[in-house]
Amino acid sequence: MADNALFQFLLRMGDNSLILGHRVSEWCGHSPVLEEDIALANTALDLIGQTQFWLGLAGEVEGKGRSADDLAFLRDAWDYRNVLLCELPNGDFGRTLMRQFLYDAWASVMLGRLMTSSNERVAAIAAKASKEVAYHVERSGDTVVGLGDGTEESHARMQAALDYLWPYVGEMFDGDEVDAAMVKAGIAPDPASLREEYDALVSKVLGQATLTIPTDTFHHKGGRTGYMHTEHLGHLLCSMQWLQRAYPGATW
Amino acid sequence: MYAQMITAEASDEDPKLLEEFQARIDRDEKIEPKDWMPMAYRKTLIRQIGQHAHSEVVGQLPEGNWITRAPTLERKAILLAKVQDEAGHGLYLYSAAETLGVSRDELVELLHEGKMKYSSIFNYPTLNWADIGAVGWLVDGAAIVNQVALQRTSYGPYSRAMIRICKEESFHARQGYHAIMQMAFGTPAQKAMAQDAVNRLWFPAIMMFGPSDSESVHSEQSMTWKIKVRSNDDLRQQFVDQTIPQIEYLGLDLPDPGIKWNEERGHYDYSDPDWTEFFNVIKGKGPCNVDRLNDRTNAWEDGAWVRDGLLAHGRKKAAARTAAE
Numbered sequence: 001m002a003d004n005a006l007f008q009f010l011l012r013m014g015d016n017s018l019i020l021g022h023r024v025s026e027w028c029g030h031s032p033v034l035e036e037d038i039a040l041a042n043t044a045l046d047l048i049g050q051t052q053f054w055l056g057l058a059g060e061v062e063g064k065g066r067s068a069d070d071l072a073f074l075r076d077a078w079d080y081r082n083v084l085l086c087e088l089p090n091g092d093f094g095r096t097l098m099r100q101f102l103y104d105a106w107a108s109v110m111l112g113r114l115m116t117s118s119n120e121r122v123a124a125i126a127a128k129a130s131k132e133v134a135y136h137v138e139r140s141g142d143t144v145v146g147l148g149d150g151t152e153e154s155h156a157r158m159q160a161a162l163d164y165l166w167p168y169v170g171e172m173f174d175g176d177e178v179d180a181a182m183v184k185a186g187i188a189p190d191p192a193s194l195r196e197e198y199d200a201l202v203s204k205v206l207g208q209a210t211l212t213i214p215t216d217t218f219h220h221k222g223g224r225t226g227y228m229h230t231e232h233l234g235h236l237l238c239s240m241q242w243l244q245r246a247y248p249g250a251t252w
Numbered sequence: 253m254y255a256q257m258i259t260a261e262a263s264d265e266d267p268k269l270l271e272e273f274q275a276r277i278d279r280d281e282k283i284e285p286k287d288w289m290p291m292a293y294r295k296t297l298i299r300q301i302g303q304h305a306h307s308e309v310v311g312q313l314p315e316g317n318w319i320t321r322a323p324t325l326e327r328k329a330i331l332l333a334k335v336q337d338e339a340g341h342g343l344y345l346y347s348a349a350e351t352l353g354v355s356r357d358e359l360v361e362l363l364h365e366g367k368m369k370y371s372s373i374f375n376y377p378t379l380n381w382a383d384i385g386a387v388g389w390l391v392d393g394a395a396i397v398n399q400v401a402l403q404r405t406s407y408g409p410y411s412r413a414m415i416r417i418c419k420e421e422s423f424h425a426r427q428g429y430h431a432i433m434q435m436a437f438g439t440p441a442q443k444a445m446a447q448d449a450v451n452r453l454w455f456p457a458i459m460m461f462g463p464s465d466s467e468s469v470h471s472e473q474s475m476t477w478k479i480k481v482r483s484n485d486d487l488r489q490q491f492v493d494q495t496i497p498q499i500e501y502l503g504l505d506l507p508d509p510g511i512k513w514n515e516e517r518g519h520y521d522y523s524d525p526d527w528t529e530f531f532n533v534i535k536g537k538g539p540c541n542v543d544r545l546n547d548r549t550n551a552w553e554d555g556a557w558v559r560d561g562l563l564a565h566g567r568k569k570a571a572a573r574t575a576a577e
Contacts (some may be wrong), residue, residue: 018325025328028316028335030547032555034309034342034356041336048329055325069324093558146565147558154561243323243381250439252323252381252431 005181006119007062008081009188011071012178012224014054015082017129018072019233020103021047022240023090032093039139043100046132053125073244077233084223085168087233091161094147094154098161101144104137105201106172109194118186141205148209155210162211170219173198265290277478282408285351293477297407298352299368300479302359305345306370308338310544314378315387323381330427331384337420344416348409364549371395372530375538376456382435382442382449388428390450390457390495396421397491398461406478429498436502447504454507455525461488463527492522 025044031037055068066074085103090096111133114126147154173191182188206213222228243252269288276283283289312335319335322328346356362368373391378384399421402414432449435442462468462484474480492511499506510523532538 022320025319025332028319028332029309029312030316030551032551032558034339034346036555036558037309037312037339038336038343041332041339045329045332045336048325048332052325052329069326072325073323093555143562147561149568150561150563150565151557153557154564157557239320242321247439247441250323250442252327252434252438 003061003063005178006185006187007058008178009182010054010058010061010122011081012083014051014058014068014071015080016086016103016107017047017054018051019080019082019236020086020100021045021051022236023086023088024096024100026090027096036093040096043136043139046129046136050125050129050132053128057121057125069244073241077229077237078226080223080229080233080237081226082223083168083171084220084230085165085171087223087230087236088165088168089232091164092157094157095161095164097140097143097147098158099165101137101140101205102165102169102202104133104140105198105205106194107133108137109197109201110189113189113194117188122187137201144205144211145209148206148211158209159211162206163214166214167216167219170217171221171223174221174224176225274476277406277476280478281406282411283406284408292473293479294352296474296477296479297410298349298354298359300474301345301349301352301410302354302362303369303371305342305349305359306363306368307374308342308345310370310374310548311338313544313547314374314376314540315384317378318381318384321381322384327431334388334424334427337424341413341417341420344413348407348413351409360552364545364552366536366545369534371460372533372538373456373460375533375540375544376453377540379452380445380448382432382445383453385428385430385432385435385446386449386453388424388426389432389498390428390453391460392421392424392428393495394457394460394491396425397487397494401480401482401487404478404481433502436504443504446502450499450504451507455529458488458492458522459525459530459533461485461491463530464524467527489519492520496520 021044024040024047027037027040029037031040051072052068055071059066059068059071085099088099090099108130111126111130115123115130117123117126144158148158149155173195175191179188179191183190203213223230243250270290273283273288273290273293283293315331315335315338319328319331322331346359349359350356359368363370373394378387396418399414399418403411403418405411405414432446435446437443465471465483465485468484471480471483475483496506496511508523510521512521514521533541536542
């Protein structure tokens with residue numbers, strides 16, 4: 001169980017960064033200003049880089065000879081373990097940046113905790129990724145503030161983005177038997193234990209952005225367990241996995 | 253300011269200043285932003301640097317077309333790093349153009365109105381994964397031949413931008429060749445993709461150097477001013493000579509039956525590209541012109557609220573700082 005739980009945990013980490021990185025990469029060449037094209041490509045690149053580490057380690061832990069690429073390109077939707085937030089379509093630039101901020105804030109808290117993981121490999125990946133994520137959260141947070149507290153239109157769009165995305169935030173703090181095993185082994189924290197720090201960070205930034213956090217505490221779930229993804233994930237995988245599926249066994 | 257510049261009459265300029273300017277060029281001195289320069293020199297540079305910057309920006313699109321379908325995590329990461337570089341090159345080049353008294357927004361507006369061009373190559377589609385390798389190897393390869401020459405261009409900021417850009421471009425060309433090598437030496441289907449890419453992109457790539465010297469309207473004056481330091485045909489020949497052995501190494505068929513080593517000249521002979529097609533593409537009738545420009549104008553228009561929002565926020569912050577002082 002311990003190894004399978006670790007495998008599942010690593011898939012959750014790697015699938016989050018893979019699927020979000022993929023979504024962000026969809027912006028290439030279409031952002032509102034050249035600096036944002038650079039920033040979005042840079043963010044996507046960091047996330048894909050983190051994916052290589054998390055899924056690479058997942059493959060090793062699983063012990064069936066699967067590489068990071070095998071895990072990324074040859075699993076179907078039900079085997080994906082990312083939170084639903086990461087797979088939601090980009091929407092407008094405001095929704096993309098709001099989604100990024102809500103994720104970055106979680107990742108910054110999570111990676112900070114993982115740096116003291118009892119598993120040295122996990123701690124090392126977290127140490128590297130946390131440097132990147134510290135920059136991501138600063139940048140996405142600044143943009144959320146700038147747009148939330150910008151014009152009437154930008155404020156309305158950012159509030160709409162927050163209203164749409166907020167019901168997907170709660171899933172990041174759900175726990176199950178995999179998490180219990182990680183806590184027991186000292187590998188990863190209980191997801192619920194991140195909530196206080198997360199809420200403090202998010203409330204501060206959204207407050208500066210003059211945005212209102214919805215009061216409804218309901219949240220969607222099903223991504224991190226794989227029980228029920230959104231309809232969007234299958235389409236994403238169709239594009240992402242196409243070459244590997246169409247030409248099995250080829251080396252690229 | 254830009255509109256005034258392009259209508260200014262060059263003939264008004266002091267012959268003595270023109271003579272001194274030419275003497276500086278002839279001594280291989282770099283011209284810097286605050287130096288006196290002929291209006292036509294300024295205008296030519298704005299056209300050329302602006303076009304170059306637009307090419308970097310529009311050039312994200314054919315590669316972006318495959319980022320979401322890159323076949324491995326490493327290829328996806330490499331491609332992301334590459335398009336990020338291209339966008340960065342766009343920034344350096346717009347900055348170089350701004351030293352001539354034109355803003356980035358003005359240049360972008362001229363592009364969107366169809367009054368400025370970008371490289372003809374980006375009006376061709378990327379249809380299979382090997383095209384991404386070919387874009388790095390052939391398209392960036394051709395760009396490097398051109399840009400290495402431009403490192404010696406007479407305008408200082410442009411020359412320095414080229415030096416920096418060339419370093420990154422050589423990485424792009426290497427990764428492109430590596431990607432296509434994997435395919436040429438891979439399965440029969442992969443090799444067929446590689447061949448298809450080379451067949452389709454060869455002529456568009458050699459068109460990147462522009463029309464033949466005899467047809468090139470801007471060449472002569474640009475050479476005198478050392479904005480251009482080598483002719484279109486000269487650069488094209490260098491590219492052909494360096495690329496043919498690379499195609500042979502891959503075991504692919506040559507994309508032009510006219511390619512033959514010419515012992516006497518010490519160069520490869522090759523067929524002329526279809527210049528009618530080239531001029532059609534330049535005039536907006538290439539396979540992707542309309543879609544590429546629509547993509548860019550839509551991105552700009554859809555993003556207006558973002559730019560306005562961030563500017564409004566910046567003004568609020570500045571006002572708050574002033575109030576606090």
